Amino acid sequence: MPEPVAAERTREIATVEEFLGALEDFDLERALSYLAEDVVYQNVPLPPARGIGAVTKQLRLMARYGTGFEAHTHRIAASGDTVLTERTDVLIAGRWRARFWVCGTFELRDGKIVLWRDYFDWATVLASSARGWVGVLASAVRRRVASSRS
DSSP states (O other), rough: OOOOOOOOOOOHHHHHHHHHHHHHHTTTHHHHHHEEEEEEEEEEOOOOOOOOHHHHHHHHHHHHOHHHHHEEEEEEETTTTTTEEEEEEEEEEEEEEEEEEEEEEEEEEETEEEEEEEOHHHHHHHHHHHHHHHHHHHHHHHHHHHHOOO
């Protein structure tokens, strides 16, 4: 039986990884530099944001309320100008964290992302959000108990 062959890291894969890295760094200007003017961004089943202006507005809104973002890529594959990712994304706002599974589709043209579409299970996002709030409350209670003992 032949040995598995490691996937070649294509320019398209590198672009998607660099884009996600810029989002993790909260470097919005760098992230936007990977997007085409006519980019479409969609969290399915929500309506898509069409064009760099609409996508910029959505990303700025997320950055306004969030304090961090992590994208843990488990698998990434490319076929021509299309890159597919399987990830665990983590949204962070202060002490609150929501961690959930995401499958992403990225289409590129001339080295720029023209389509970014993420699919995830809304029930998992809501459950993770609730766990995040429980963690925040538990942390506050622990701090309060510790300070009352001092």
